[in-house]
Amino acid sequence: MSKCFFCGEKLRLEDASIEHLKPVSKGGTRTEDNEVACCATVNHTFGDMDLKRKFEFVLKSSSDFKCPRVKGKASTAVVPEKLLLAATPENHGLAWSEKEEKQLLSRYQQDMEIEAIAQRHKRGVGAIRARLVKLGQIEEMNQT
Numbered sequence: 001m002s003k004c005f006f007c008g009e010k011l012r013l014e015d016a017s018i019e020h021l022k023p024v025s026k027g028g029t030r031t032e033d034n035e036v037a038c039c040a041t042v043n044h045t046f047g048d049m050d051l052k053r054k055f056e057f058v059l060k061s062s063s064d065f066k067c068p069r070v071k072g073k074a075s076t077a078v079v080p081e082k083l084l085l086a087a088t089p090e091n092h093g094l095a096w097s098e099k100e101e102k103q104l105l106s107r108y109q110q111d112m113e114i115e116a117i118a119q120r121h122k123r124g125v126g127a128i129r130a131r132l133v134k135l136g137q138i139e140e141m142n143q144t
């Protein structure tokens, strides 16, 4: 039985996934030196983050990093907001393109969690909320 590369938990076959340290979408190879076994949920969370960001993410979440556990719903695994806020998102501060706004809208309208949307857009949760406010999708949070 193998263990998760990231959290060290023993993996059951049905919960396991292969993580490509360098995403295949970014030129990573499907070879043993680029593949590790890990929890399916964390694999989904990482998406095609590059290796540096994955480690930043794991390291910043302190020594007791645990892969997200969502029973029977690996596809909607969501990482605690504080972890997302700890890692500076890749697209932090970049201007929004019209295309990205459309993606944001459609994801939001499909009831995707804001945390999950933030991961897809590689932006912070706060930035996603702010943009949704701007787009008239949600009301500004109470500042009191």
Ligand SMILES: [Zn+2]
Pocket: 004, 005, 006, 007, 008, 009, 038, 039, 042, 066, 067
């Ligand atoms: Zn794990």
